[in-house]
Structure formats: C-alpha cells, structure tokens
Amino acid sequence: MTVIRSLLLFVLAALAEIGGAWLVWQGVREQRGLLWIGGGVIALGLYGLVATFQPDANFGRILAAYGGVFVAGSLVWGMVVDGFRPDRWDVIGALVCLAGVLVIMYAPRG
Numbered sequence: 306m307t308v309i310r311s312l313l314l315f316v317l318a319a320l321a322e323i324g325g326a327w328l329v330w331q332g333v334r335e336q337r338g339l340l341w342i343g344g345g346v347i348a349l350g351l352y353g354l355v356a357t358f359q360p361d362a363n364f365g366r367i368l369a370a371y372g373g374v375f376v377a378g379s380l381v382w383g384m385v386v387d388g389f390r391p392d393r394w395d396v397i398g399a400l401v402c403l404a405g406v407l408v409i410m411y412a413p414r415g
Contacts, residue, residue: 307360308411315371315406318355319378325349327382361410370409373402 325348332341359367377399383389391399 311360311410314355314359315374316378318352318371319374321348321352321355322375323378323382325352327386366409370406373404373406373409376402 325345328341328345328348330345331337332339332343332345356367356371361367380389380391380395380399384391
C-alpha cells in the first residue's frame with residue numbers, strides 16, 4: 306500500500322507542477338494574462354506541498370525520483386494537452402527515467 310500511495314503522490318505532484326508551469330507558460334507566452342499566471346503559481350505551490358506527503362523522509366531521494374516522473378509526465382501532458390507526438394527517443398528516454406524512479410524509490414535497502 307505504501308508504494309501505491311507513493312506512486313499516486315508522484316502523479317499528483319506531476320499534475321500540479323506540469324500544470325502549473327503550463328499555466329504560467331500560457332499566461333506569458335500565449336498572453337492569456339495574470340489569472341493564468343496566478344493559477345500556475347498556486348499549482349506550483351501545491352506541487353511543493355504534495356511532495357511533503359511522500360512516505361520516504363529523504364528530500365533528496367524524493368526530488369531525484371520525482372525528476373523521472375516529471376520527464377515522463379511532461380511528454381504525456383504535451384501529448385494530451387498540446388498535441389505533441391513524441392518520437393521513439395523521447396519514449397525511450399522517458400522509460401529510462403521511470404526505471405530510475407523505481408530504482409531510487411523502491412529498491413530494497415538494508
């Protein structure tokens with residue numbers, strides 16, 4: 306159950322961070338205004354909060370592992386929201402990153 310909770314927290318954190326960054330991007334680059342930017346700032350703050358609920362107490366480990374989730378999640382976000390089509394190297398890179406997440410977070414430690 307702890308692994309499932311941790312994975313769900315990573316997904317929630319990715320939605321908050323990637324969504325927040327996307328909102329800021331839309332507000333600035335697409336000139337959608339301050340409300341979009343403000344929403345993005347709030348979402349980015351929620352990302353920081355969500356990360357604190359991870360069961361592992363090591364900040365460095367959590368953020369290192371989350372980096373892999375961010376990479377894969379960013380490609381998925383681009384596909385779903387912006388119509389981006391990753392090539393095979395994007396997919397391979399994301400899978401390598403996700404393998405790193407599994408090793409960093411869930412390898413047996415003794």
